[in-house]
Amino acid sequence: MKAPILVFLLSLALVGSTIPAGAQQSDYQMKTAFEETYKSLFAALESSTIIATLDSLRAKVDTLEAQYAPHADFLDKAIYPESFAERISSLRMMHSITYDRAYLIQTQGVKIEELETKILFLTSKLDTLTSQRNRLLAELQEAKKSNTQLRDLVRRLETNLAAKDRLIFALVDSIFLPYARDSGAVTDLQREAISRKLEKANVLMRIEEVAGENARFLTVTQLQPRDYTSVVEQYQQFAGRWKGLREKLVAAVLAGSRYSTVAAGAKTAKPGSGAALPAPSEQPAARVDSLLGLWGGRLQTMFWQGVSKEFTDKGVIVDAFNDAPSFSASVRKYVASAKASGQDPSVFVNDIWKARIDKEWREALVKPAMLGQAEYAAIDREVSQLQTPTLNTRYVVYGLIVLLLAMLGWWFFARRPKAPESPVSKSSPTQKN
Amino acid sequence: MRSVLGTLACVAASVVLSACGTTIDGVRYAWPVESVLTVGTNNLVEDGRHALIFSVGVIAEKEFSDSTSLRGKEIRLLRDSEGFYFLTGKRFKNVYVLSPGTGTLRVHSQIEVAPRGLEDPALNQRLPYIELMDGKMIVRLNKDDIVEGKK
Numbered sequence: 293m294k295a296p297i298l299v300f301l302l303s304l305a306l307v308g309s310t311i312p313a314g315a316q317q318s319d320y321q322m323k324t325a326f327e328e329t330y331k332s333l334f335a336a337l338e339s340s341t342i343i344a345t346l347d348s349l350r351a352k353v354d355t356l357e358a359q360y361a362p363h364a365d366f367l368d369k370a371i372y373p374e375s376f377a378e379r380i381s382s383l384r385m386m387h388s389i390t391y392d393r394a395y396l397i398q399t400q401g402v403k404i405e406e407l408e409t410k411i412l413f414l415t416s417k418l419d420t421l422t423s424q425r426n427r428l429l430a431e432l433q434e435a436k437k438s439n440t441q442l443r444d445l446v447r448r449l450e451t452n453l454a455a456k457d458r459l460i461f462a463l464v465d466s467i468f469l470p471y472a473r474d475s476g477a478v479t480d481l482q483r484e485a486i487s488r489k490l491e492k493a494n495v496l497m498r499i500e501e502v503a504g505e506n507a508r509f510l511t512v513t514q515l516q517p518r519d520y521t522s523v524v525e526q527y528q529q530f531a532g533r534w535k536g537l538r539e540k541l542v543a544a545v546l547a548g549s550r551y552s553t554v555a556a557g558a559k560t561a562k563p564g565s566g567a568a569l570p571a572p573s574e575q576p577a578a579r580v581d582s583l584l585g586l587w588g589g590r591l592q593t594m595f596w597q598g599v600s601k602e603f604t605d606k607g608v609i610v611d612a613f614n615d616a617p618s619f620s621a622s623v624r625k626y627v628a629s630a631k632a633s634g635q636d637p638s639v640f641v642n643d644i645w646k647a648r649i650d651k652e653w654r655e656a657l658v659k660p661a662m663l664g665q666a667e668y669a670a671i672d673r674e675v676s677q678l679q680t681p682t683l684n685t686r687y688v689v690y691g692l693i694v695l696l697l698a699m700l701g702w703w704f705f706a707r708r709p710k711a712p713e714s715p716v717s718k719s720s721p722t723q724k725n
Numbered sequence: 726m727r728s729v730l731g732t733l734a735c736v737a738a739s740v741v742l743s744a745c746g747t748t749i750d751g752v753r754y755a756w757p758v759e760s761v762l763t764v765g766t767n768n769l770v771e772d773g774r775h776a777l778i779f780s781v782g783v784i785a786e787k788e789f790s791d792s793t794s795l796r797g798k799e800i801r802l803l804r805d806s807e808g809f810y811f812l813t814g815k816r817f818k819n820v821y822v823l824s825p826g827t828g829t830l831r832v833h834s835q836i837e838v839a840p841r842g843l844e845d846p847a848l849n850q851r852l853p854y855i856e857l858m859d860g861k862m863i864v865r866l867n868k869d870d871i872v873e874g875k876k
Binding site: 316319320321323369370372400478 | 756757759761801822847850858860861865
């Protein structure tokens with residue numbers, strides 16, 4: 293509370309001290325006094341966080357303008373290339389910006405406080421998950437456990453990573469929540485506030501860490517076909533959310549770094565220095581992009597290697613594939629060649645496609661990041677056409693039922709005892725005689 | 726024939742000569758506000774705003790009989806509309822009027838303003854004059870002398 297009062301008294305003293313002392317003030321003194329008052333007011337406005345103080349400072353700006361307006365022509369020349377009007381305008385602009393910030397802090401204080409608590413909770417939860425993850429990875433690398441135990445370990449680790457993914461984006465959502473959903477409508481000041489929170493919660497570094505952990509997870513584990521469903525799902529969700537947030541995060545961090553640079557002054561900046569380096573805010577984002585690429589690449593490689601192994605294990609030779617298009621092409625080529633040659637496709641169709649691909653891999657294959665629903669259905673139809681027509685027991689049963697019904701009908705109509713004949717028809721010709 | 730060629734040569738020469746002597750009138754060199762400059766250890770003053778650098782050793786010698794006496798001190802410099810520089814400072818008895826030449830500054834006049842030395846002088850642009858203020862004293866100067874006010 294002391295600081296705002298001090299700022300107020302300081303600005304009051306400065307404005308008071310710069311009042312021209314009648315005719316004895318030289319032009320140079322007037323120029324210097326105006327510039328000093330301007331600087332002190334600007335600094336006071338910039339650092340102020342209390343609306344009441346800002347109101348008082350606005351009055352000081354009004355006084356300054358009224359006091360020096362008669363000397364505007366002189367000041368325009370003396371402070372060239374700036375002008376008196378521009379200086380006053382910049383003070384008013386700074387007042388408006390700071391007022392906006394102070395108002396936001398005061399009116400949304402409670403909501404922000406709640407969200408800050410949530411952010412704190414999420415951050416600590418993330419830290420707990422990180423240490424848990426480290427322990428699980430260490431255990432996994434020791435590999436001294438039974439298969440069941442290892443499977444359980446992998447599942448727990450996978451769950452841990454998925455939880456971290458969700459938490460990190462929940463954290464980002466909590467940070468962006470108090471501000472406009474449309475990133476274009478977020479003011480520079482709001483970006484600065486977001487940037488400070490992002491920095492405090494170490495968000496970009498955490499996202500980078502999550503992407504790195506997921507990429508590493510793939511190298512230390514051997515996944516079963518069904519495991520890929522959740523892993524692919526997790527990758528898709530992460531990539532989608534990152535794509536949606538990347539620009540917003542970079543813009544917010546950039547606003548923060550710009551603010552810090554302005555606040556720190558350009559004293560340390562050397563012309564041309566670091567011109568070839570990317571913007572600081574872009575660096576972590578670029579690292580996340582790179583890790584995401586690594587994660588996606590590893591996932592694709594391991595996934596298609598796993599699928600390929602299903603064919604080689606059963607001794608079926610298909611063209612090598614390492615992604616969705618080459619997989620489709622390979623299977624289609626095999627189907628076409630099997631049709632043309634008339635070779636027995638039962639191993640391919642029954643043992644591989646039906647028993648393994650359709651049963652174990654289908655859920656992961658139909659994900660958009662892999663083969664996709666439509667393409668899988670198309671290939672599945674083509675493979676089904678290879679199947680040799682076999683007698684379907686259902687149709688046999690239907691046939692038998694129909695036959696039975698026909699026999700019953702025949703028995704009922706053909707073998708039913710006939711009705712007794714009429715007396716006329718029964719009379720014999722001998723009786724006529 | 727010879728006279729015609731001579732006439733043409735004279736005309737050409739007069740055209741060339743008149744082009745060389747072309748002048749632009751009505752130039753106003755006046756600075757809006759004086760520059761307060763600190764004399765460096767090398768006796769140089771540098772006015773960044775007007776990109777002007779010169780030595781005040783000669784002025785110090787004339788004013789204080791010691792060419793190094795102004796080192797570390799402030800001098801005040803203001804240019805009038807005709808292009809003359811007015812230079813003075815604390816403890817100065819005179820205002821020096823300097824006229825610029827090619828890479829030189831020449832002392833055009835030395836106007837005595839305070840026989841006991843100035844206390845806290847300031848120069849103001851008051852077209853067409855330069856105003857000198859020192860405490861309650863206010864005088865107006867042109868390039869040659871005091872035109873308004875008293876010492």
